Amino acid sequence: MKRLILLTTALIAFESSGLMAAVGCDLNDPDRDVKRLFPESTGYKTLYVSIAKKGGEPLLREIEARLGDRFKGLYENIDVPYTMYRIYKGADVIGYIHGVNQKGHYGGIQVFLALDLEGTIKAFYVQKLTSKGAKAFRDEAFGRGFTGLGLKDFFRYDPVSGKETPPGKIGAIRNPAPESADDFAAILRAVKKNLILVDEFLLVNMHLHYFKSAGGPKP
Amino acid sequence: MINIPRIAYKNLLRKKTRSVLTVLGIALAAWVLASLLGFNKGYQISLGKDIDNLGYQVLVTAKGCPYEAATLMLKGGTGLRYMNESITDSISAQPEVDKVTPMLMQAVFDPNKGESGGITAYLGIDPATFPQMKGKLPFKEGAWFKASDAYEAVMGYEAAELEQREVGDMLLIPEKNVEVKIVGVLDRTGSQDDGTIFLPLRTVQKVFGMPNELTGIGIKVKKDADIAAFEERMYRLPDVQVVSMTQVKNTIMTLISTAKVMVLSIALIAILIAVVGVVNTILMSVMERRQEIGILKAMGAKARDIFKLIWIETVILCAAGGVVGCAMALGTAKLTEVLIRRLLPYTPSGGLVTIDYSLALFTLGVVTLIGLLSGVYPAWKAGSVRPLETIRSEVE
Numbered sequence: 001m002k003r004l005i006l007l008t009t010a011l012i013a014f015e016s017s018g019l020m021a022a023v024g025c026d027l028n029d030p031d032r033d034v035k036r037l038f039p040e041s042t043g044y045k046t047l048y049v050s051i052a053k054k055g056g057e058p059l060l061r062e063i064e065a066r067l068g069d070r071f072k073g074l075y076e077n078i079d080v081p082y083t084m085y086r087i088y089k090g091a092d093v094i095g096y097i098h099g100v101n102q103k104g105h106y107g108g109i110q111v112f113l114a115l116d117l118e119g120t121i122k123a124f125y126v127q128k129l130t131s132k133g134a135k136a137f138r139d140e141a142f143g144r145g146f147t148g149l150g151l152k153d154f155f156r157y158d159p160v161s162g163k164e165t166p167p168g169k170i171g172a173i174r175n176p177a178p179e180s181a182d183d184f185a186a187i188l189r190a191v192k193k194n195l196i197l198v199d200e201f202l203l204v205n206m207h208l209h210y211f212k213s214a215g216g217p218k219p
Numbered sequence: 220m221i222n223i224p225r226i227a228y229k230n231l232l233r234k235k236t237r238s239v240l241t242v243l244g245i246a247l248a249a250w251v252l253a254s255l256l257g258f259n260k261g262y263q264i265s266l267g268k269d270i271d272n273l274g275y276q277v278l279v280t281a282k283g284c285p286y287e288a289a290t291l292m293l294k295g296g297t298g299l300r301y302m303n304e305s306i307t308d309s310i311s312a313q314p315e316v317d318k319v320t321p322m323l324m325q326a327v328f329d330p331n332k333g334e335s336g337g338i339t340a341y342l343g344i345d346p347a348t349f350p351q352m353k354g355k356l357p358f359k360e361g362a363w364f365k366a367s368d369a370y371e372a373v374m375g376y377e378a379a380e381l382e383q384r385e386v387g388d389m390l391l392i393p394e395k396n397v398e399v400k401i402v403g404v405l406d407r408t409g410s411q412d413d414g415t416i417f418l419p420l421r422t423v424q425k426v427f428g429m430p431n432e433l434t435g436i437g438i439k440v441k442k443d444a445d446i447a448a449f450e451e452r453m454y455r456l457p458d459v460q461v462v463s464m465t466q467v468k469n470t471i472m473t474l475i476s477t478a479k480v481m482v483l484s485i486a487l488i489a490i491l492i493a494v495v496g497v498v499n500t501i502l503m504s505v506m507e508r509r510q511e512i513g514i515l516k517a518m519g520a521k522a523r524d525i526f527k528l529i530w531i532e533t534v535i536l537c538a539a540g541g542v543v544g545c546a547m548a549l550g551t552a553k554l555t556e557v558l559i560r561r562l563l564p565y566t567p568s569g570g571l572v573t574i575d576y577s578l579a580l581f582t583l584g585v586v587t588l589i590g591l592l593s594g595v596y597p598a599w600k601a602g603s604v605r606p607l608e609t610i611r612s613e614v615e
Binding site: 028029032033073074075076101102103104105106107109126127128130131132134135138151 | 327331333334359360380381382383384385388389390391393396398404460483509
């Protein structure tokens with residue numbers, strides 16, 4: 001009986017302490033995942049940022065304008081903590097990894113991007129996804145379609161209509177699970193949001209000029 | 220008329236640095252003592268609340284069955300054991316039982332959770348009894364499902380945040396490919412409910428093909444019932460295991476008592492050091508003022524007046540240290556809480572360090588009492604000074 005009580009105690013302890021952690025979008029196993037996404041890396045540094053701390057409401061409005069959509073729902077807001085990984089090879093920074101949570105049709109989608117120093121996608125990784133088309137969206141072939149893209153391509157993509165005007169590289173990405181069109185759109189929105197956040201937080205708005213040249217915020 | 224407390228106070232001001240340092244030493248001891256007592260009180264209250272939030276005092280499960288979602292996760296979603304629903308009736312018939320609530324936990328492997336998949340657990344509950352037993356669980360939005368066979372779900376705060384679910388959204392049960400509608404999202408409770416996905420009991424039984432099967436039964440015992448006797452009877456039931464939440468609470472308190480003893484020892488050492496410091500300070504002061512005391516006595520001051528003077532000086536030092544220490548403990552309670560949370564492997568939700576005015580007054584009382592005791596020897600020493608000897612030594 002004593003064993004049972006001790007086990008219960010340990011389990012309650014385990015569970016409660018685990019549940020206290022904030023739900024952000026971290027790599028499940030950073031050591032393993034960083035090495036997989038950047039095989040040449042020798043180390044990484046984790047940075048914690050949030051819109052509330054960096055620029056507050058004005059920054060949120062700017063990000064929403066660049067995204068072309070408002071932050072929605074209970075869990076996409078100004079206080080969300082973002083975890084960004086700065087990747088090193090020796091003393092040199094060779095890239096970044098960042099993931100975002102995105103509301104999908106059946107659950108949260110976690111989309112990670114491995115980016116080079118210019119903010120161009122080197123690798124695309126869906127860490128978590130609940131969808132009838134999950135297998136297709138997590139397939140490497142689908143992920144390869146994002147390689148080489150960046151905000152220079154995504155700035156014309158409108159996540160509300162799901163269209164790129166004029167049609168370009170984003171419009172050319174094929175939905176591998178037509179029965180899960182909502183989740184496909186959610187993934188594209190997550191990628192654009194992810195790129196904008198990295199541009200704002202790490203790349204000192206290197207790609208803001210694309211947005212401005214396209215006419216800036218919508219009236 | 221000579222005002223002895225006033226003279227004692229002025230005497231302390233003559234050596235300001237020494238007095239301040241002594242007060243600081245006592246303040247640190249009082250701070251440690253108040254923080255420790257506040258931790259003891261706060262931890263017990265919070266742990267009690269956490270256990271009460273479970274809603275039931277006794278949990279009965281099939282022998283060997285993991286009865287918490289965390290256990291299930293640790294076991295990779297396997298190892299569930301079942302009891303037939305009929306056992307609920309026999310438990311309800313026991314005279315000590317106030318309410319019972321049947322539960323069925325199920326888990327599915329979701330290959331799209333992380334790199335190598337993960338487990339998602341669902342708790343099937345009876346909407347007629349579970350919410351009643353849990354008391355008022357706060358809802359962020361929505362409410363409990365009404366029917367026991369509805370394809371609806373209520374999500375704990377963390378679970379909903381992770382899945383980005385809101386009322387009206389759909390949830391897919393992987394493997395089974397079954398959709399359920401979210402009808403409620405709980406507010407953060409700090410308990411295991413935050414990470415739980417609740418479904419109606421009959422729905423879980425149907426979706427997972429487990430008709431009339433249960434993994435757990437929560438039991439609320441009547442107020443005046445003899446819980447120990449009831450648990451003893453439950454232990455005798457075949458093929459079930461009984462988990463008493465009271466015992467769980469006691470076990471956690473026992474585990475934590477080791478840490479408490481260590482901290483209490485540190486507090487006692489701090490108090491002892493402070494006492495030695497006070498005795499040393501006052502004795503030094505007495506030695507330095509021997510001639511002065513001798514002259515006072517030659518002028519008519521009695522031994523008890525000198526005793527009173529020195530004793531009051533000690534009490535002033537200790538009381539001042541006690542006040543500063545209590546203020547420090549009140550001011551740093553939150554910081555202490557953060558440190559304790561980092562140090563201890565398990566801490567309940569809610570306030571961990573509860574320092575109220577009664578506790579602060581108690582600490583002040585203890586420190587002042589220590590001052591009274593530690594002042595006796597220096598005061599007696601001062602009172603027994605012989606005036607002629609001290610004046611003669613001055614002349615020499």
